[in-house]
Amino acid sequence: MAGSSALEIRGIDAGYGAVRVLEDVSLTVPAGETVVLLGTNGNGKSTLMRSIMGQVRPSAGTVRAVLDGRPVDLAGLSPEQVVSLGIVLVPEGRRLFPRLTVEQNLRLGAYRPAARERLAENLALCFEMFPRLAERRAQLVGSMSGGEQQMVALARAVMSAPRILLVDEPSVGLAPILVSRTMEMIAEMKARLGLTVLMAEQNFHQAVRIADRGYVIVHGRMAFEGGSAAALQDNELVRKVYLGL
Amino acid sequence: MDPTVSLLLNGIVSGLLLGGLYAAAASGLAVSFGMLDIVNIAHPALMVAGGFAVILIGTALGLDPLLVAVLQAPVFYLLGTGIYRAYNHFFERRGDEALQGLAFFFGVMFIIEVGLVMLFGPEQRFLDPDYAFVTWRLGEIDVPLRMLAPALLAMAAIGALWLFLTRSFTGLAIAAVAQDPEALRLMAVDPVRIKRMAFGISVALAAVAGGALVVVQPIDPSSHHVFIGRVFAICIMGGMASLSGAVMAAFLFGVVENVTATFYGPSWSPAVAFGWLLLVLAVRPQGLFGRAA
Amino acid sequence: MSATTLPAPAMPTARLHLSYWLGAGALAVALILLLRLIGNEYGWYAGYFVLQYVVLAAAWNILGGYAGYVNFGAAGFMATGSYTTIVLYEALGLGVIPGILGAAVVAGLLGLGTGYLTLRLRGVYFSIATLSLSVVLQTIVVNWDYVGGSRGAYIIRPMEVPPFASYGEYIFVVMLVLAVIAVGIGRTVEFSRLGRGLQAIRDNERAAEAVGVPTLRLKLIATTLSGALMGVAGAPLPFYAGYLNPEGAFNLAYAVNAIAMPLIGGAGTWLGPVIGAVLLATLQQAATVTISSALNLWIVGWMLVIFVALFPRGILGWFRRR
Amino acid sequence: QDSNPIRIGYSMSLSGGLAANGRSALLAQRIWAEDVNARGGLLGRPVQLVTYDDQSNPANVPSLYTKLIDVDKVDIVTSPYATAMIAPSMPVVMQRGMTYVSLFGAGVNERLKYNRYFSMNVTGDDIKGTYARGFLECTKMLPNPPRTISILAVDNDFAQRAAESVRTLAREYGLRIVYDRSYPPSTVDFTPTVRAIQAARPDVVFFASYPPDSNGILRAVSELRMTAALFGGGMIGPQIAAVQAQLGPILNNLVNWDVYSPEPTMKFPGVDAFQEKYRARAPQEQTDVLGNYLQPYAYAQMQVVEQALARTGKVDQAALAEDMRANSFGTIVGDIRFSALGEWAKERNLFVQFQNITDGDLEKYRKPGTKVILYPPELKSGSLKTPYGAPA
Amino acid sequence: MSGGILLRAERVGKRFGGFVALQDIDLELRAGERLGLIGPNGSGKSTFVNCISGDFAAHDGQVTLGGQKLDGLKPHRRARLGLARTFQLPQPFTSLTVLENVRVPLLFAGEAANATRRAMECLEQVELAAKADKLPRELTQVEQRRLELARAIALRPQLLIADEAMAGLSHAEVDQILALLRRLNAAGTAVIMIEHIMRAVTEFSERLIVFVAGRKIADGAPREVLALPEVEGAYLGRQ
Ligand SMILES: Nc1ncnc2c1ncn2[C@@H]1O[C@H](COP(=O)(O)OP(=O)(O)OP(=O)(O)O)[C@@H](O)[C@H]1O
Ligand SMILES: Nc1ncnc2c1ncn2[C@@H]1O[C@H](COP(=O)(O)OP(=O)(O)OP(=O)(O)O)[C@@H](O)[C@H]1O
Numbered sequence A: 001m002a003g004s005s006a007l008e009i010r011g012i013d014a015g016y017g018a019v020r021v022l023e024d025v026s027l028t029v030p031a032g033e034t035v036v037l038l039g040t041n042g043n044g045k046s047t048l049m050r051s052i053m054g055q056v057r058p059s060a061g062t063v064r065a066v067l068d069g070r071p072v073d074l075a076g077l078s079p080e081q082v083v084s085l086g087i088v089l090v091p092e093g094r095r096l097f098p099r100l101t102v103e104q105n106l107r108l109g110a111y112r113p114a115a116r117e118r119l120a121e122n123l124a125l126c127f128e129m130f131p132r133l134a135e136r137r138a139q140l141v142g143s144m145s146g147g148e149q150q151m152v153a154l155a156r157a158v159m160s161a162p163r164i165l166l167v168d169e170p171s172v173g174l175a176p177i178l179v180s181r182t183m184e185m186i187a188e189m190k191a192r193l194g195l196t197v198l199m200a201e202q203n204f205h206q207a208v209r210i211a212d213r214g215y216v217i218v219h220g221r222m223a224f225e226g227g228s229a230a231a232l233q234d235n236e237l238v239r240k241v242y243l244g245l
Numbered sequence B: 001m002d003p004t005v006s007l008l009l010n011g012i013v014s015g016l017l018l019g020g021l022y023a024a025a026a027s028g029l030a031v032s033f034g035m036l037d038i039v040n041i042a043h044p045a046l047m048v049a050g051g052f053a054v055i056l057i058g059t060a061l062g063l064d065p066l067l068v069a070v071l072q073a074p075v076f077y078l079l080g081t082g083i084y085r086a087y088n089h090f091f092e093r094r095g096d097e098a099l100q101g102l103a104f105f106f107g108v109m110f111i112i113e114v115g116l117v118m119l120f121g122p123e124q125r126f127l128d129p130d131y132a133f134v135t136w137r138l139g140e141i142d143v144p145l146r147m148l149a150p151a152l153l154a155m156a157a158i159g160a161l162w163l164f165l166t167r168s169f170t171g172l173a174i175a176a177v178a179q180d181p182e183a184l185r186l187m188a189v190d191p192v193r194i195k196r197m198a199f200g201i202s203v204a205l206a207a208v209a210g211g212a213l214v215v216v217q218p219i220d221p222s223s224h225h226v227f228i229g230r231v232f233a234i235c236i237m238g239g240m241a242s243l244s245g246a247v248m249a250a251f252l253f254g255v256v257e258n259v260t261a262t263f264y265g266p267s268w269s270p271a272v273a274f275g276w277l278l279l280v281l282a283v284r285p286q287g288l289f290g291r292a293a
Numbered sequence C: 001m002s003a004t005t006l007p008a009p010a011m012p013t014a015r016l017h018l019s020y021w022l023g024a025g026a027l028a029v030a031l032i033l034l035l036r037l038i039g040n041e042y043g044w045y046a047g048y049f050v051l052q053y054v055v056l057a058a059a060w061n062i063l064g065g066y067a068g069y070v071n072f073g074a075a076g077f078m079a080t081g082s083y084t085t086i087v088l089y090e091a092l093g094l095g096v097i098p099g100i101l102g103a104a105v106v107a108g109l110l111g112l113g114t115g116y117l118t119l120r121l122r123g124v125y126f127s128i129a130t131l132s133l134s135v136v137l138q139t140i141v142v143n144w145d146y147v148g149g150s151r152g153a154y155i156i157r158p159m160e161v162p163p164f165a166s167y168g169e170y171i172f173v174v175m176l177v178l179a180v181i182a183v184g185i186g187r188t189v190e191f192s193r194l195g196r197g198l199q200a201i202r203d204n205e206r207a208a209e210a211v212g213v214p215t216l217r218l219k220l221i222a223t224t225l226s227g228a229l230m231g232v233a234g235a236p237l238p239f240y241a242g243y244l245n246p247e248g249a250f251n252l253a254y255a256v257n258a259i260a261m262p263l264i265g266g267a268g269t270w271l272g273p274v275i276g277a278v279l280l281a282t283l284q285q286a287a288t289v290t291i292s293s294a295l296n297l298w299i300v301g302w303m304l305v306i307f308v309a310l311f312p313r314g315i316l317g318w319f320r321r322r
Numbered sequence D: 001q002d003s004n005p006i007r008i009g010y011s012m013s014l015s016g017g018l019a020a021n022g023r024s025a026l027l028a029q030r031i032w033a034e035d036v037n038a039r040g041g042l043l044g045r046p047v048q049l050v051t052y053d054d055q056s057n058p059a060n061v062p063s064l065y066t067k068l069i070d071v072d073k074v075d076i077v078t079s080p081y082a083t084a085m086i087a088p089s090m091p092v093v094m095q096r097g098m099t100y101v102s103l104f105g106a107g108v109n110e111r112l113k114y115n116r117y118f119s120m121n122v123t124g125d126d127i128k129g130t131y132a133r134g135f136l137e138c139t140k141m142l143p144n145p146p147r148t149i150s151i152l153a154v155d156n157d158f159a160q161r162a163a164e165s166v167r168t169l170a171r172e173y174g175l176r177i178v179y180d181r182s183y184p185p186s187t188v189d190f191t192p193t194v195r196a197i198q199a200a201r202p203d204v205v206f207f208a209s210y211p212p213d214s215n216g217i218l219r220a221v222s223e224l225r226m227t228a229a230l231f232g233g234g235m236i237g238p239q240i241a242a243v244q245a246q247l248g249p250i251l252n253n254l255v256n257w258d259v260y261s262p263e264p265t266m267k268f269p270g271v272d273a274f275q276e277k278y279r280a281r282a283p284q285e286q287t288d289v290l291g292n293y294l295q296p297y298a299y300a301q302m303q304v305v306e307q308a309l310a311r312t313g314k315v316d317q318a319a320l321a322e323d324m325r326a327n328s329f330g331t332i333v334g335d336i337r338f339s340a341l342g343e344w345a346k347e348r349n350l351f352v353q354f355q356n357i358t359d360g361d362l363e364k365y366r367k368p369g370t371k372v373i374l375y376p377p378e379l380k381s382g383s384l385k386t387p388y389g390a391p392a
Numbered sequence E: 001m002s003g004g005i006l007l008r009a010e011r012v013g014k015r016f017g018g019f020v021a022l023q024d025i026d027l028e029l030r031a032g033e034r035l036g037l038i039g040p041n042g043s044g045k046s047t048f049v050n051c052i053s054g055d056f057a058a059h060d061g062q063v064t065l066g067g068q069k070l071d072g073l074k075p076h077r078r079a080r081l082g083l084a085r086t087f088q089l090p091q092p093f094t095s096l097t098v099l100e101n102v103r104v105p106l107l108f109a110g111e112a113a114n115a116t117r118r119a120m121e122c123l124e125q126v127e128l129a130a131k132a133d134k135l136p137r138e139l140t141q142v143e144q145r146r147l148e149l150a151r152a153i154a155l156r157p158q159l160l161i162a163d164e165a166m167a168g169l170s171h172a173e174v175d176q177i178l179a180l181l182r183r184l185n186a187a188g189t190a191v192i193m194i195e196h197i198m199r200a201v202t203e204f205s206e207r208l209i210v211f212v213a214g215r216k217i218a219d220g221a222p223r224e225v226l227a228l229p230e231v232e233g234a235y236l237g238r239q
């Protein structure tokens, strides 16, 4: 598997209306690895994620996924088609269904046919990872605390039985104890389910614990590519912005 | 039996039967209005249109109105998806649905009503199955089949809908789609397709309710007026997105109306029923059977 | 909801308001002169028909357009105004003008009461509550013999009101003045902090409260104003028609038009309801007198659909976008 | 010969709640215009009808009538159908001093006292004092004198006047009122109401209702097997073909207010010819197929205009009114004379009983013997059958 | 620079149905104080803010601000008394521009005359001035949070409660917001900071309070509080 990339983005431009957010961005997420995407806010991390999912249409460049060794061009696919392939996003701001219960939210995660088969198994897995959700399975999600909602968002992604998981800032709003646990969980999910993970994250210390490599995006351009966690830590930009050095 | 008790019991039973008709009319709305947030004020007009279709087809083929109502439901499903397509194209896609959609459906309501006048004339139309003249007697309680048969059909249709909504993934998606359509796409669901289906279902239910209405009473193109306030009130009282809530509210509404009519005269029954709704809303803003979020 | 922010007025507000009143006054005088020139009674009556909707739409817009509280019960408020006039006529023999003042007070109080509904009811819940209110009011009127109950009430109006050439002209001028006032009030609301506060409420009531907007007070002002003006829109009706029954007073058309007209013109702007009302009411009147069959209502229905489809943010919104 | 037509303008309800009757009235009036024109017109001029749809909405009426008078400059105006539509036209018509023949208004001129108002309706000046008399007279035909009566009336103008009349007259006939209520037009289910009436055990049952409620009431009555010695009243609906077809035998022995029945006693000259033409065209115009109700009166309304014009020889509103006050009119609904208020000088509320009905076939309604006239005595064509609703 | 007691909460309690979200919370805050409030997710922090701001009616207890009892006062009255809060999930006025969003509080705080100028100042403070004419939906999540802050400081509050104003910010951006809060504090505004970013909390707070499961379990100097084993167990985890 080594070397054959699971997600491959080449030279994309993307934006909203007349506003150009991404310029000539390339990025590779090799199969079975966890890649962290760094960048201060407003630099286009979420836009990049959305471009992969088909929520934003890049005006140039290619987005390709390799699934079971078979390359798939994602350009022109709708989000639902992308998700059907097993590429799942935990979106910024969680995007839960507030007037549905925890359990209903999770079940909806398993909508894609491949995930339905594993519904029971995945549900048990979610409740094992987040016991709080098992306690609150009948609570309306809208009434949960911020952190609890973050748990639902992650769990819902698990329910989709992802092959490639995109996570947009998973640690936002989580208590420290949960941040490290979430990172471990993503690592564990990756190990258990054989995932490939692309994660946008601000909490550098936590992110590098599980990251195999990383990118830094500045003003919509790829500013740095770190082949390993150590390389990232040594980068000037990262040291300045994330480590306060 | 004490005559007053007998009156009361009969009032309750006939109220429940009337509630069956209301439930039929409101259940489709619980989907479009309650779940999709589409204020389809033309729903009762669609119901009456369904009634006209039932009479036309039923008379031509000599079939039972309730049977025709069920058979024609797929056609109305398609009509519903068509209306939704227009709605989506002109409003939803542009993010202007909430209020503009209301005006749109007001227009649809006029078009249907006057269209029916132009097609069939303003006269009353009817199609009575044989059982419409049969009344069962259980002790001192009368159960006219004219009211019972439609109520049972309504319950069956609502039961099927309920199973569909609670047991299927599509049903779950219908419940979620209005809350965040964009997020639903991240669950591999096409929200537009889901809404189209759901709206089609709601219109199909309107057509079934139209069949029920035909059995209960003759109809004319403006018959829907009396239902507009009632069905929306019932949906609200039922807690919007809750089908079981809407059914309970429909029964309650029917019973309140009929018991009031029995003891205080029919003159005040709408005021009592709607006044009561105001009261319910004042105490429980989320409806009688709704859940606070 | 269609409105986006308006640029802050460039002129000082006082001058801005003065220019409205002068402009509207001039327009009104011009209109009267024009109709006199045409010189037939129908002009006054058709004009009244359109203007009553201008008042109604402007009134609805104050609550529905700015604050986003959709009132389904406009017919109830209008009828409250009409029946206030009838009561004053029956009891004291009063004419149109006192009727209008009375209607403003009574319908305003009813609006104030409705305002308290907004304490707990938002969105469609509020709408259905106002609809219920209208049903309850109608039942009361129907059972109230003093105002004729379901049989309706007759008003014997004076044959002439000097210096006006005819009663038609008189009632038209009255409605014209009311329309100028109603639109002026809507406009004043829009450019005042009341309007801005209502917009904040429409967008996010909880946040508005948190940043110090007295939401309840603003909503009460809005429901009272809006209710009073709707009552005013209905107040001259018994004198216009000489007769009113509950079915006519609570006609579905009022509730529908009160919503449709601002939406088509552009809700949440002062001019939108005027445009919508003039356009739609003229169209309705024209369809009624040109097409002498049921087709007229059908065409009105299609027009409604086509207009909202073409101008999803109202006609005004469409121009703004260009 | 003057080819410049005489234009008669009015509004009719062609859509909305009153449309069913409005449309058939319009058809009758069109037939009249064709008849007149076939005879060479009026005063040597052809007749032209100028009509608008008032949508059953009273608020539309004032502007339509100003349009007719001021813009269309019609020579004559006649009224829309029913009180709620006629009343709002009055101020306009009065201001112009137009002579005005109305159709099926009730008590419109009671307070207005307009001396150029003439009404084509059988109810006469004093609805309260006369309307229900015929019905109550029928109690005298019963084998045992009844003691109690129930009243249920819909909340609208005509029904409330009818109910008031029963209330006023009941004592005179020795009847005690044991149930007296109104219901709103939006009522869907009548079972509870009928059951409440049943519980009061009235000997005589009086309903004043409108379609479709009349249907709902009679269906509920049949389902609850309600019976009464004398049963009926002022129900609007059983006069209409569609309702007769639907209710079929449920109508048997119902005693109801009416205005026309094809009994030998009512064979006024011209009515058969009118009905023949009407029935030939009704299906295609989608209106009532029989024309046994207000249709002959709509025709007669125009006959009054026609005869007054013919006599006065010119379109002169004052002269026309003068003529209408002074003369009697021979119409297809009989000879008519107007009172000072413009109502029929002598009321002619019919009370008919439905008899010998076995199914919903409408053919029998074209012939005598189905709607037997019980009142007034001079038109009486059969005898009362009692009770209503006895098990078959 | 801390003065007398500004905010006092006594035995505040809140239930949702049968679920006890807050129980017997006592808290005192001096004028100009910088207080950190931490606790696991769902421990009741936001609920507490809502009880203080008047969004929720507390079931028990009472709250005073500057000696005045707040019970029964609606949120906007409390805002006028100098209590400003931001929402954990940003709640902008969606149809108003960024500038208008900030003008709204000023219009109702008796500053209508120079509302525009003051609003621009506030936007400058949160570095949003460049986006004054944008609609909130065109802002990123983080920018929306800053807008929340701008709206809150426009009220010139005596007390600002910032509910996770820094979630999702990078190190450098956290520093910017911290600097902003410090400037405000230096001008006399007391701040309650609810935050899960420990660096921010420790750098900023003079005092730290910890909620666990709706109860206050610790209150004191940051270093001491963070050293408590129960805080580590429930909240921090092994660092
Ligand atoms: N829907 C939108 N319409 C217009 N502009 C947008 C939209 N969404 C984002 N932007 C703009 O695009 C730019 C990049 O936004 P993006 O959300 O990708 O940044 P990000 O790196 O994810 O930031 P954050 O850390 O704040 O989440 C920002 O300047 C933002 O204002
Ligand atoms: N309306 C409600 N109905 C039921 N439970 C509720 C409601 N609102 C809040 N809760 C529950 O109350 C608890 C406290 O919520 P709160 O939002 O105060 O937590 P928090 O400390 O702010 O957490 P976080 O750090 O995740 O934001 C949570 O468990 C939440 O699920």
Ligand SMILES: [Mg+2]
Pocket (backbone or CB within 6 Å): A045, A046, A047, A092, A168, E140
């Ligand atoms: Mg982002």
Ligand SMILES: [Mg+2]
Pocket (backbone or CB within 6 Å): A145, A146, E045, E046, E047, E088, E163
């Ligand atoms: Mg919180």
